[in-house]
Amino acid sequence: MKIEIAGENALIIYFAEQVSVEASGQIQAMTNALQPLVGQSIIDLIPSYASLLVIYDDDHYDYYAMRSLILAQSQALANDAQTRDGKLVTLPVYYGLEAAPDLEELAQKAGLTTDEVIQIHQAQTYQAYAIGFAPGFAFLGEVDPRIAAPRKATPRKAVPKGAVAIADRQTAVYPSVSPGGWNLIGLCPTPMFEPEKTPAMPLSTGDRVQFKAISKAEFLVLGGELPSGEHPYE
Amino acid sequence: MNNTTNGVIVKNPGVLALIQDQGRIGQHRIGLTVGGPMDPFAFRWANRLCSNADNTTAIEISIGGFVAEFQQPTQIALTGAKVKATLNNQPIPMWQTVPVQAGDTLKLGFATQGCRIYLAFQGGLPIEPQFGSTATVVREKIGGLHGTALTKEQHLPLTTWQAHSTLMLPFADRPDYENEQPLRVVLGYQAESFSRIDRAHFFSCEYKVSERMDRMGYRLTGTECKSSISSMLSEGICHGAIQLPPDGQPIVLLNDRQTIGGYPKMGAMMARDTARLAQKTQGNSVFFSAVTIQEAHAINVMEKHKEAQIKLLKLK
Numbered sequence: 001m002k003i004e005i006a007g008e009n010a011l012i013i014y015f016a017e018q019v020s021v022e023a024s025g026q027i028q029a030m031t032n033a034l035q036p037l038v039g040q041s042i043i044d045l046i047p048s049y050a051s052l053l054v055i056y057d058d059d060h061y062d063y064y065a066m067r068s069l070i071l072a073q074s075q076a077l078a079n080d081a082q083t084r085d086g087k088l089v090t091l092p093v094y095y096g097l098e099a100a101p102d103l104e105e106l107a108q109k110a111g112l113t114t115d116e117v118i119q120i121h122q123a124q125t126y127q128a129y130a131i132g133f134a135p136g137f138a139f140l141g142e143v144d145p146r147i148a149a150p151r152k153a154t155p156r157k158a159v160p161k162g163a164v165a166i167a168d169r170q171t172a173v174y175p176s177v178s179p180g181g182w183n184l185i186g187l188c189p190t191p192m193f194e195p196e197k198t199p200a201m202p203l204s205t206g207d208r209v210q211f212k213a214i215s216k217a218e219f220l221v222l223g224g225e226l227p228s229g230e231h232p233y234e
Numbered sequence: 235m236n237n238t239t240n241g242v243i244v245k246n247p248g249v250l251a252l253i254q255d256q257g258r259i260g261q262h263r264i265g266l267t268v269g270g271p272m273d274p275f276a277f278r279w280a281n282r283l284c285s286n287a288d289n290t291t292a293i294e295i296s297i298g299g300f301v302a303e304f305q306q307p308t309q310i311a312l313t314g315a316k317v318k319a320t321l322n323n324q325p326i327p328m329w330q331t332v333p334v335q336a337g338d339t340l341k342l343g344f345a346t347q348g349c350r351i352y353l354a355f356q357g358g359l360p361i362e363p364q365f366g367s368t369a370t371v372v373r374e375k376i377g378g379l380h381g382t383a384l385t386k387e388q389h390l391p392l393t394t395w396q397a398h399s400t401l402m403l404p405f406a407d408r409p410d411y412e413n414e415q416p417l418r419v420v421l422g423y424q425a426e427s428f429s430r431i432d433r434a435h436f437f438s439c440e441y442k443v444s445e446r447m448d449r450m451g452y453r454l455t456g457t458e459c460k461s462s463i464s465s466m467l468s469e470g471i472c473h474g475a476i477q478l479p480p481d482g483q484p485i486v487l488l489n490d491r492q493t494i495g496g497y498p499k500m501g502a503m504m505a506r507d508t509a510r511l512a513q514k515t516q517g518n519s520v521f522f523s524a525v526t527i528q529e530a531h532a533i534n535v536m537e538k539h540k541e542a543q544i545k546l547l548k549l550k
Binding site for chain 1: 260262263264266268364375376420421422423467468469470471474475492502527528530534538
C-alpha cells in the first residue's frame with residue numbers, strides 16, 4: 001500500500017499496480033472502514049481499479065494527520081480476517097439480435113458463433129472494479145480474452161438504457177441513454193440507477209456480478225423495453 | 235409547500251442559468267459528481283447579502299443575458315462577474331442587497347469582467363434536494379427542478395419575504411477578476427512522470443483558456459507537456475486536478491467532472507484558484523505556480539482567517 005498526495009485536500013491510496021480481485025477486496029475493505037467518516041473528517045471516497053481517492057476536510061485535518069489515520073486503519077484491517085467478498089448480484093440479459101447490434105460482428109471477429117459469445121459472457125462472475133463515467137455506470141471485469149473487443153472507432157450518439165456492452169476486457173450495463181463506444185451484445189431489464197430509490201444502485205464496487213440469459217418474453221415481463229424507431233442503434 | 239407564494243418567472247435564461255447550492259457531497263461511490271458553484275466565494279457572498287445560510291439554493295448565470303419577472307416582493311443580491319444589471323430598466327448595484335417588488339423585471343447584460351454571476355434570493359429557492367443537494371448537473375440529469383438548465387417562462391418558487399437589512403460587501407473586499415496572479419497547484423506524485431524541462435515549462439509559460447471551457451473542465455493551450463506514463467488504470471479525480479492527455483495540453487477538472495479518469499496529472503489546483511479560473515473566458519491568459527501541501531494548507535488557514543474578518547456594511 002502506498003499513499004500519495006492528490007490535491008490540497010485529497011490523497012490517493014494505491015493497493016496494487018495491476019487489476020486483481022485481491023486488490024479490489026482490499027480497496028473494498030478500506031472503503032467500508034472509512035465510509036462512516038464521510039460527512040465528518042472525510043468529504044468523499046472514490047474507489048477504483050487499484051486505488052482509493054480520499055477527499056478530506058482540511059479545516060480539521062492536514063495531509064499528515066489523514067495519512068496517519070489511514071495507516072492505523074490499514075493495520076486494523078490487516079488483523080481482521082473477515083471475508084472481503086462483496087455480494088453476488090445476478091443481472092438478467094436478453095441477448096437476442098434485436099437487442100445486440102454488435103453481437104454478430106464481435107462473434108465473427110473472434111471466430112466464434114454468437115451462441116458461444118453469449119455462453120462465454122455468462123460463464124463467469126465479474127468484479128465491480130469502479131463506478132463512474134455516468135451515475136450508476138459500473139466497470140465490470142475481467143472479460144474472457146476470447147470475447148474482448150476494442151471500442152468502436154465511431155462512438156454511438158445514443159446507446160439505449162440497459163445496453164450490455166464490452167470494451168477490451170471490461171463489460172458494463174449502461175444505466176441510462178448516453179453516448180458510448182462499447183460493443184453492444186444485449187439488454188438488461190434491471191434498472192442500474194434509480195435516483196428516487198435507496199440504494200439508487202443494485203451493486204457497489206467490490207460486488208460480484210453474474211449475467212444470466214433470458215428470453216424476450218422474460219425480458220418484457222421484467223420491465224425491459226426494446227429501443228424503438230427505424231435505426232435505434234445509430 | 236405552504237410557505238411559498240408567487241415566486242419568480244424566468245423570462246430568458248440567457249447563455250446558461252443553473253440552480254445551485256454548494257454541491258453534492260458524499261455520492262462519488264455511485265458515480266455522482268459534486269456540481270455546485272464554479273466560484274463558491276462569490277456564491278457565498280450572494281447568500282450572505284440576502285441574510286441566508288451559505289448552502290442556500292441560488293442561481294449561477296454564466297456570461298449573462300438573464301431576465302426574470304418577480305411575482306412577489308423579496309430581496310436579491312448579485313455577485314460574481316461584472317455585469318450591467320437593471321431593475322425595471324434602472325441600474326442596480328452588484329455586491330449589495332436590492333429590494334424588489336411584485337411586477338419588477340430584472341435584466342442582466344453580458345459580463346464585461348469575469349464569467350460567472352450569482353443571483354441569490356432572500357430565503358432562497360425552496361427546491362427539493364436530490365442526493366442531499368439541489369445542485370444541477372445537466373450531464374447527469376440530476377438536481378435543480380428537472381435536472382436541466384433553466385428555461386424560458388419557467389416558474390421558480392420563492393419563500394415568503396421577510397424584512398432583512400440591506401447589506402453591502404466593502405469595495406476593498408470584492409474580488410478582482412482581472413488579477414493575473416498565478417494559479418497555485420499542489421504537485422501530485424505523477425508530476426514526477428514529466429521531465430524536469432516539461433515541468434519547468436509548465437510552471438513558467440503562459441497558457442490560454444481555449445473555447446472548451448465548461449463546468450466539467452477548462453482546456454488550456456500552450457507549451458506541450460507530456461508524461462512518460464502511456465497508459466494507466468482509471469482512478470479517482472479530485473477537484474482542480476490537472477490532467478495532461480497525450481496531446482500535452484492541460485485540462486483543469488472542475489465541478490461537473492467525471493469522478494474517475496485515466497490521464498496522468500501534474501497535480502491539483504487549489505479551490506480558491508479554480509474559483510478564479512472559472513471566472514476566466516476564452517483567450518484569457520493564465521500562469522501556474524507550484525506549492526507544496528504544507529504551503530497550500532498554510533495559505534488556506536490564513537485566507538480563511540482573513541475572510542472571517544470581512545464585515546458586511548449595513549446600509550439600512
